[in-house]
Amino acid sequence: MINIRINDLDVQVKEGITILAACREVGITIPTFCHDDRLEPHGSCRICVVEVEKSKKLVAACTGIVRDGMVIRTNTEKIMSTRKEILELMWAVHDNDCLGCHKAGDCKLQDYCFEYGVEASTSEYKTNINGRYDESNEFYTIDRDKCIQCGKCIRVCHELQGTDAIGFMNRSNEMKVAHPFELGMAYSACVSCGNCVNVCPTGALLEKKRKPFRTWDIDKKVRTTCIYCGVGCQMDLVVKDNKVVRIDPVIEAVNKGLLCVKGKFVYRFIDHPNRLTKPLIRKNGTLVESTWDEAFDVITDKINDIKEKYGSDAFAGFSSAKCTTEDNYIIQKFFRAVLGTNNIDHCARL
Numbered sequence: 001m002i003n004i005r006i007n008d009l010d011v012q013v014k015e016g017i018t019i020l021a022a023c024r025e026v027g028i029t030i031p032t033f034c035h036d037d038r039l040e041p042h043g044s045c046r047i048c049v050v051e052v053e054k055s056k057k058l059v060a061a062c063t064g065i066v067r068d069g070m071v072i073r074t075n076t077e078k079i080m081s082t083r084k085e086i087l088e089l090m091w092a093v094h095d096n097d098c099l100g101c102h103k104a105g106d107c108k109l110q111d112y113c114f115e116y117g118v119e120a121s122t123s124e125y126k127t128n129i130n131g132r133y134d135e136s137n138e139f140y141t142i143d144r145d146k147c148i149q150c151g152k153c154i155r156v157c158h159e160l161q162g163t164d165a166i167g168f169m170n171r172s173n174e175m176k177v178a179h180p181f182e183l184g185m186a187y188s189a190c191v192s193c194g195n196c197v198n199v200c201p202t203g204a205l206l207e208k209k210r211k212p213f214r215t216w217d218i219d220k221k222v223r224t225t226c227i228y229c230g231v232g233c234q235m236d237l238v239v240k241d242n243k244v245v246r247i248d249p250v251i252e253a254v255n256k257g258l259l260c261v262k263g264k265f266v267y268r269f270i271d272h273p274n275r276l277t278k279p280l281i282r283k284n285g286t287l288v289e290s291t292w293d294e295a296f297d298v299i300t301d302k303i304n305d306i307k308e309k310y311g312s313d314a315f316a317g318f319s320s321a322k323c324t325t326e327d328n329y330i331i332q333k334f335f336r337a338v339l340g341t342n343n344i345d346h347c348a349r350l
Contacts, residue, residue, distance in 0.1 A: 002068040020061040034150040035062040095145040103203035105215035136186035147204035153196035165190035194264035228262040312340035
């Protein structure tokens with residue numbers, strides 16, 4: 001532990017942590033765009049700058065490392081004016097359609113501009129028609145005029161997802177996030193996992209929605225486990241009007257805030273009109289709805305009849321990777337101990 005001073009407050013913090021982490025430990029909030037605890041510190045957006053005594057320049061809190069005896073200030077007039085200037089530069093080349101943007105209410109740029117008093121009149125924005133939108137992906141879109149070039153999407157794709165589907169292209173005011181040779185997402189290594197969408201602080205990356213909604217329209221979030229494989233990724237079902245409208249990954253879980261394309265985007269079957277909600281039993285050649293008790297009785301009777309006529313090895317079971325480990329244990333035990341056969345397999349062997 002080392003001793004430092006933050007805003008006239010003497011504190012002890014762990015040696016080797018960043019200024020940002022030290023400030024968080026004492027309850028001081030510092031704005032960030034490019035920072036993510038899962039990624040290597042980058043310091044590209046500069047919105048997190050602080051003053052460090054004896055330092056000639058403002059220091060990025062997300063990359064600056066604390067030292068014993070360090071004196072830090074996070075709210076001086078110089079810091080506040082610098083952060084406001086950074087926001088004004090971002091806002092000046094940003095499409096200002098907050099009223100129509102689906103990210104409104106869940107946008108860091110919008111929140112910080114309000115907090116630091118950035119006026120809409122400071123914008124010199126001119127629509128960049130050529131190459132603004134990329135809608136070649138089935139699940140989400142890119143709007144480059146809403147991109148603040150924090151690079152978080154690129155780093156998540158590289159450091160966490162390991163796909164390297166996107167990167168920065170060109171320099172200066174021509175710099176933008178793009179796919180190789182600017183052929184679009186459909187012709188890149190992109191696997192449509194949507195992890196870049198999850199971390200985008202603005203409306204530059206947005207999921208394609210059947211019905212648009214605002215953040216404040218959300219009724220609740222329901223924590224659950226993804227059903228698509230055995231990893232057990234945790235997710236929050238975002239619910240509006242009793243329907244799931246979005247999937248958010250959980251950071252404090254085994255998946256550490258990451259999902260695959262299925263976990264992130266394949267959820268619309270939940271309220272699909274063709275989805276079965278009751279068991280069906282064939283009667284007189286026609287499938288009709290029944291109760292679960294009746295369905296279980298039919299299954300039990302058929303199992304007993306087959307076992308009596310043809311023996312245990314007339315049965316075979318095929319288990320699924322979508323089930324939990326416990327479910328798979330139960331089905332193999334059921335076939336071996338109850339039905340008396342070793343004819344049990346699993347789809348992972350495919």
